[in-house]
Amino acid sequence: MIVEIVILAMIAVFLGLRLYAVLGRRPEDSDEPLRRRLEQADPQATPRALPAKLPEKMPIIARAVGSSAEPAGFDAAAEAGIRAIVAADRRFDVTLFLTGAKSAYGMVLETFWRGDKDALAQLCERAVYESFAAAIDARTAAGETIDARLIRVNDARIVSAEYIAPVARIAVRFIADIASVTRNGEGAVVAGSLNDAIESRDLWTFTRDLTSRDPDWQLDETDQG
Numbered sequence: 001m002i003v004e005i006v007i008l009a010m011i012a013v014f015l016g017l018r019l020y021a022v023l024g025r026r027p028e029d030s031d032e033p034l035r036r037r038l039e040q041a042d043p044q045a046t047p048r049a050l051p052a053k054l055p056e057k058m059p060i061i062a063r064a065v066g067s068s069a070e071p072a073g074f075d076a077a078a079e080a081g082i083r084a085i086v087a088a089d090r091r092f093d094v095t096l097f098l099t100g101a102k103s104a105y106g107m108v109l110e111t112f113w114r115g116d117k118d119a120l121a122q123l124c125e126r127a128v129y130e131s132f133a134a135a136i137d138a139r140t141a142a143g144e145t146i147d148a149r150l151i152r153v154n155d156a157r158i159v160s161a162e163y164i165a166p167v168a169r170i171a172v173r174f175i176a177d178i179a180s181v182t183r184n185g186e187g188a189v190v191a192g193s194l195n196d197a198i199e200s201r202d203l204w205t206f207t208r209d210l211t212s213r214d215p216d217w218q219l220d221e222t223d224q225g
Contacts, residue, residue, distance in 0.1 A: 074159075077160060084162070085163045098172070113147075115140065173201065
């Protein structure tokens with residue numbers, strides 16, 4: 001009986017020491033209290049959503065603006081404008097914007113090549129649309145057709161950005177390889193070749209009203225860059 005009492009006492013002492021080891025010591029860095037971790041969480045954090053068409057989210061900035069790292073995806077001259085856009089829309093992301101811009105670049109070109117004016121009207125501001133539509137009409141009137149292919153987009157970089165409330169404007173320089181051939185009404189080649197891609201440099205400006213519920217950016221201006 002005495003032996004059993006001693007064993008039970010030893011077990012009680014052992015359990016007491018284990019409880020003290022777990023509950024009685026200060027929390028170390030590795031077992032920081034959950035409450036503190038929750039307090040450190042960013043209450044303003046918003047989940048990122050994937051964009052549609054040409055989104056304002058075209059993967060805030062790929063690098064920290066103002067760091068010593070080389071800017072990712074934009075020229076130094078565009079940094080102030082990007083800062084202003086980010087301040088107005090915390091969901092804006094340079095990497096995602098450029099991903100969407102490259103997709104839109106290919107989409108607009110292919111829509112223009114096949115002469116789909118209705119689709120172009122959804123992607124471009126009125127002045128740009130009218131320019132594309134006039135070129136399509138002239139091509140149709142001449143009885144010509146275009147067979148063109150976007151081989152690859154070698155580079156897409158923001159060269160300027162500005163925010164004049166509520167509209168954001170971002171100019172992107174695209175460097176791409178394009179192969180195209182123009183045929184007359186009889187099908188004879190009058191210009192170009194599908195065997196030789198030509199480097200194309202375009203400067204396109206996209207705009208968006210940041211107060212709008214519509215997340216899509218529209219092509220506002222085109223130029224050779």
